[in-house]
Amino acid sequence: MDDGRDGRVVVVTGGTRGVGAGIARAFAATGARVLACARRPPEQALDGVEFASLDLRDPAAVRAFFAALPRLDVLVNNAGGTPYRLLTDADAERHARVIELNLLTPLTASLAAHEQLRRTRGCVVMVGSVSGGRPSPGSAAYGAAKAGLANLAASMAVEWAPEVRVNTLVVGMVRTEASASHYGGPDGVAAVSRTVPLGRLATPADVAGAAVFLASGAAAYISGASLLVHGGGERPAFLDATGAGTAHHSEGDTR
Numbered sequence: 370m371d372d373g374r375d376g377r378v379v380v381v382t383g384g385t386r387g388v389g390a391g392i393a394r395a396f397a398a399t400g401a402r403v404l405a406c407a408r409r410p411p412e413q414a415l416d417g418v419e420f421a422s423l424d425l426r427d428p429a430a431v432r433a434f435f436a437a438l439p440r441l442d443v444l445v446n447n448a449g450g451t452p453y454r455l456l457t458d459a460d461a462e463r464h465a466r467v468i469e470l471n472l473l474t475p476l477t478a479s480l481a482a483h484e485q486l487r488r489t490r491g492c493v494v495m496v497g498s499v500s501g502g503r504p505s506p507g508s509a510a511y512g513a514a515k516a517g518l519a520n521l522a523a524s525m526a527v528e529w530a531p532e533v534r535v536n537t538l539v540v541g542m543v544r545t546e547a548s549a550s551h552y553g554g555p556d557g558v559a560a561v562s563r564t565v566p567l568g569r570l571a572t573p574a575d576v577a578g579a580a581v582f583l584a585s586g587a588a589a590y591i592s593g594a595s596l597l598v599h600g601g602g603e604r605p606a607f608l609d610a611t612g613a614g615t616a617h618h619s620e621g622d623t624r
Contacts, residue, residue, distance in 0.1 A: 376401075376406070377586070378443075379393075379402070380404050380406060380435075381447055382407070382418045382425055383449035384406060386411060386547065386579075388573045389496075392445055394415055395574065395581050396580075397415070397481060400440070402419070405421065406421045407423070407515070415611070417508050421434065432481045440488070441491060443493075444479065444492075444493045445494045445496065445584075446474075446475035448470065448475075448481065449471040449496070449515075450512065468513065468517075469620070470514075471511055483533065485531045486533045489536075491519045492536070493531060494583050495587075496540060496580075497519050497540065499540065499597075501517075502539065523537075523593045526592045534590060535593065535596045538576060538579050538595075538598050539595050539599065540576055540599065541571060542599075542601070544558065545573060564604055567605075572597060575598060
């Protein structure tokens, strides 16, 4: 694959707001034709990005959408998310819908896109989450789905090589239009930001830059990988609990 200024076609699921919109804009800036798929159009049109109405939970519609494309070079499986919900606050069917959105719809889209991607020697970028690699109280079904997504991507990378590359972005906390309400206003956002080693939440552009990289020729030998986009992760709680976080170093066993 090349650097993106040759008429590549890029599909970004859930590409109308937040991280997805950032990814769509970044690919459009490379000169690619970008289609953002979602059930509803964006509140404001995204420059250089086409909107395509698509219910990703309808496999027949997904297959028809990809079959109608003239070509496809990059599929970014970004659609997903979950409300805060403790396991015992909902029935299994409701949790299953979270897993469907975050795991089964990327599988559905990837399978529908496979033949197109194989012909162009294209790639799939999964948008995963740090929730898939740690306990996720309040979003357990989401975390389980994201853990499955990373494994799915790694297996897909082996099965579809060498024609199609598949990688995962493991994304941490991102500052979007919904951040203030999610974290309790500006003070909450500031407090959460202080838990990140780099001192801030990611922006959609941070995630977008990583997605563009994984789809570029610079990443031509990268497949089956999980790229951490989380600002260094989370400070271990024991550092703040013991005050050790203020020291430059300590002696003794730190395992």
